[in-house]
Amino acid sequence: MSKLKTAITRITDSISLKAKIQLIFFLFLIIPLLLFTLISYLKTNRLILSQTLSYMSQSYDECVSILDRYFLSMSNSMDNILSSEDIYQMAENGMHNPVLARQAQYHRLNQLFGYMKKVSDIDRIMLYLKSSTLYVQNEQSLLSLNAFENSEWYQSLLKQNKSRFWLPPGYITESDGRPSPYFSYVSILYSPQELTQPMGLMRVDISQNKITQILKDVPLSEDVTICLTDETASFFDRDGKAGDFSYADITDSSTSAGQHQWEFVAYRDEKYILRSESLVPSGWYLTAALPRHSIFSAQHQLYQDLLTGLFLIGVISYVLACITANSSLKRLYFLNKEIKKMEKGDFGIHLTPSGRDEIGEIMNSFLSMSRRMKEMIDERYEMGQAIKSAELNALQAQINPHFLYNSMDLINCIAIQNNVPQITEMVAALVRFYRLSLNSGNETVTLRQELMHVKTYIQIQNMRFEEKIYFSCNEEEWMDNCIIPKIILQPLAENAIIHGILENENQTGRIDIRFSREHSPSGKDEIYIRMKDDGVGMPPELLERILWEDCSHQGSGYGVKNVNVRLQLYFGPNYGLCYKSCQPGGTEVTVHIPAVTADADSETRKSSPM
Known part of the structure; x- marks a missing residue:
C-alpha cells in the first residue's frame, strides 16, 4: 500500500498544477457522472425489459387463449358432427336410400349444422359427398365431392395418409375458383369396408376475419410482429396475409427458440425478443417477435438527451474551472x-x-x-x-610602522658606516614596495603584481636579516590577466617570517609560493596559491582559531583573519584561506579564489546593485 501511495505521489508531483486540476475535474466530476449515468441506464434497461415482457406476456397469453378457444370450438364441433350416424349413412348409402329417407337425413343434418353454428364460434359447416346429384342443397352445406376430387389441395390431403387436417385460408380452392377465406378443420370420411377409399369430406370453417381481428386486438405495439406459424414460417399475420417470418432466418439461439418463454435471438442480423406458443391445431404456433431496439428506443432517446445535457454541463464546468x-x-x-x-x-x-x-x-x-x-x-x-x-x-x-622605522634606520646605518651601493638597492626596494601597496588607489591588482609585491617585501627583509630567507615561486602567463585584492600575500609572508622562520634555532628558512589554475567539480575556473614555509609551525589550538580571531595583537601586523574576511567579502563565502601546520615541519597556507579577469570584474561591479 505504501509503495502504491509513493508511486502515485511521484506521478502527481511530476505533472503540472494545471494538469492536476484537470485530472481532479475528470476524476471527481466527469467520471462519477458517467458512472452514475451508466449504472442508471443498465438498471433502467432491466426494469423496462422486465415490465415490457410482463405486459407482453399477459397480452400474448390472452391471445393464445382466445385462439385456442376458437380452434377448440372447431375441433369439438367436428367431433359432435361426426358422432351422428346420419353422416356415415348418407356418405355410404345416400344414393341408394329412398328419397323420403334421404330428405329426412338432409333435414336432420341441416338442423345439426345449424345448432352447432349457433352454440359455437364456427361460421360454416360443409359436407362433401361422392355423388353427382344431390336432391337437397341447403345453403351450400351439402356439396358434391366429385368437383374437387382432382383438385391439388384435395389430392395433397389424400397423400398425407391422415384423416383430419387443419388448413389455413387460401389452402382450399372454392367451387367458384377463388381461394378459401376460412380457417378450415377437415375430416376425410373413409368407407368402413375399404379404409383407403374416401366416400366424403367434412369441413368446419371459421372466417379469417375473426382471427385477423383477434390478432389486431392484441394490445401490443405496431413494432411487434405477431402471426400464426407452422414449423418453418408464418402463414397468417395481422393483415390477413402470409407474412414474411421464417425460422430459417433465426441465428444465435437454441433449437426451441422462444418456445413457452421470451428469448433474445438474432433475426435477420438484428436482435429480437421472440416467443412461440403451440396452439390446438397440431403444428400451429402463435409467434410474437419484437425488435430489441424498439423496447429501449424511448429510453435511448432519453439518455441521449441526458448525455447531451451532461456534456454541455461538463463543457461549461470545464471552461469555468479553466478560467478560475x-x-x-x-x-x-x-x-x-x-x-x-x-x-x-x-x-x-x-x-x-x-x-x-x-x-x-x-x-x-x-x-x-x-x-x-x-x-x-x-x-x-x-x-x-x-x-x-x-x-x-x-x-x-600604518603598514607596520616598526618595519618602516627599522628600514629607514638600516638605510641610515649603511649610509654612514659603509657608504656602499646597497643603500640605493634598499631605497629602490622601499619605493617599489610602497608603490605596489598603494597601487594608485585601486583595490585590486594582478596576480603578477601581487607576487612582485611579496617578492619586494622578502627582498627588504633579507636586507634586514642578512639573507636568511630563501624564496622560490613559479610564474604563469595567465597571472597577468587574473586579479586579486591587493596586500593579500604580504601579511601571510610576514607571519611566515616573524612567527615561523625567525623562531628557528638558526633563524633561517625557506618560503615557497606556487600558483595553479584548476577546474572545480562544478566546472568553474579557480586559482589556488599555496605558500609554504619551513618554520617552527603552529600549535593546534592556534591553527583552529587563526582564521576566526584577531591575532594582530600578537605582532603579526595585519591579521590573517582580516585577509580571510576580505577575500570572502570580495569573492563570496566559498573562498578564502586554509591553513595546515605541524610542529616541527612548518606551515602551509592556501589562498583559494575564482579566476576573475580584470574585464569581468569591471562588468560585475557596474551591474552590482548599490
Missing part, C-alpha cells in the same frame, strides 16, 4: 518567474499582488521578503565596501 484555474495559475506563473530571477541574483522584482486569497497573500509576502532581502544585501555590500576601505586606509596609513 488559469487566474490562479497565471499569478503563480508570474510569482515563479520572479523567484527564479531572484535565484539568479536579480532583485529587480516586477510583481503586482492581486487577489485576497492564499496566492495573493503569498505574493504580498514574497514581495515584502524580496524588498527586505535587497535592502539587507545592499546594506551588507555597503558595509563590506566600507570595511574594506577602512582597512585599506588603515593599512596604507
Whole structure:
C-alpha cells in the first residue's frame, strides 16, 4: 500500500498544477457522472425489459387463449358432427336410400349444422359427398365431392395418409375458383369396408376475419410482429396475409427458440425478443417477435438527451474551472518567474499582488521578503565596501610602522658606516614596495603584481636579516590577466617570517609560493596559491582559531583573519584561506579564489546593485 501511495505521489508531483486540476475535474466530476449515468441506464434497461415482457406476456397469453378457444370450438364441433350416424349413412348409402329417407337425413343434418353454428364460434359447416346429384342443397352445406376430387389441395390431403387436417385460408380452392377465406378443420370420411377409399369430406370453417381481428386486438405495439406459424414460417399475420417470418432466418439461439418463454435471438442480423406458443391445431404456433431496439428506443432517446445535457454541463464546468484555474495559475506563473530571477541574483522584482486569497497573500509576502532581502544585501555590500576601505586606509596609513622605522634606520646605518651601493638597492626596494601597496588607489591588482609585491617585501627583509630567507615561486602567463585584492600575500609572508622562520634555532628558512589554475567539480575556473614555509609551525589550538580571531595583537601586523574576511567579502563565502601546520615541519597556507579577469570584474561591479 505504501509503495502504491509513493508511486502515485511521484506521478502527481511530476505533472503540472494545471494538469492536476484537470485530472481532479475528470476524476471527481466527469467520471462519477458517467458512472452514475451508466449504472442508471443498465438498471433502467432491466426494469423496462422486465415490465415490457410482463405486459407482453399477459397480452400474448390472452391471445393464445382466445385462439385456442376458437380452434377448440372447431375441433369439438367436428367431433359432435361426426358422432351422428346420419353422416356415415348418407356418405355410404345416400344414393341408394329412398328419397323420403334421404330428405329426412338432409333435414336432420341441416338442423345439426345449424345448432352447432349457433352454440359455437364456427361460421360454416360443409359436407362433401361422392355423388353427382344431390336432391337437397341447403345453403351450400351439402356439396358434391366429385368437383374437387382432382383438385391439388384435395389430392395433397389424400397423400398425407391422415384423416383430419387443419388448413389455413387460401389452402382450399372454392367451387367458384377463388381461394378459401376460412380457417378450415377437415375430416376425410373413409368407407368402413375399404379404409383407403374416401366416400366424403367434412369441413368446419371459421372466417379469417375473426382471427385477423383477434390478432389486431392484441394490445401490443405496431413494432411487434405477431402471426400464426407452422414449423418453418408464418402463414397468417395481422393483415390477413402470409407474412414474411421464417425460422430459417433465426441465428444465435437454441433449437426451441422462444418456445413457452421470451428469448433474445438474432433475426435477420438484428436482435429480437421472440416467443412461440403451440396452439390446438397440431403444428400451429402463435409467434410474437419484437425488435430489441424498439423496447429501449424511448429510453435511448432519453439518455441521449441526458448525455447531451451532461456534456454541455461538463463543457461549461470545464471552461469555468479553466478560467478560475488559469487566474490562479497565471499569478503563480508570474510569482515563479520572479523567484527564479531572484535565484539568479536579480532583485529587480516586477510583481503586482492581486487577489485576497492564499496566492495573493503569498505574493504580498514574497514581495515584502524580496524588498527586505535587497535592502539587507545592499546594506551588507555597503558595509563590506566600507570595511574594506577602512582597512585599506588603515593599512596604507600604518603598514607596520616598526618595519618602516627599522628600514629607514638600516638605510641610515649603511649610509654612514659603509657608504656602499646597497643603500640605493634598499631605497629602490622601499619605493617599489610602497608603490605596489598603494597601487594608485585601486583595490585590486594582478596576480603578477601581487607576487612582485611579496617578492619586494622578502627582498627588504633579507636586507634586514642578512639573507636568511630563501624564496622560490613559479610564474604563469595567465597571472597577468587574473586579479586579486591587493596586500593579500604580504601579511601571510610576514607571519611566515616573524612567527615561523625567525623562531628557528638558526633563524633561517625557506618560503615557497606556487600558483595553479584548476577546474572545480562544478566546472568553474579557480586559482589556488599555496605558500609554504619551513618554520617552527603552529600549535593546534592556534591553527583552529587563526582564521576566526584577531591575532594582530600578537605582532603579526595585519591579521590573517582580516585577509580571510576580505577575500570572502570580495569573492563570496566559498573562498578564502586554509591553513595546515605541524610542529616541527612548518606551515602551509592556501589562498583559494575564482579566476576573475580584470574585464569581468569591471562588468560585475557596474551591474552590482548599490
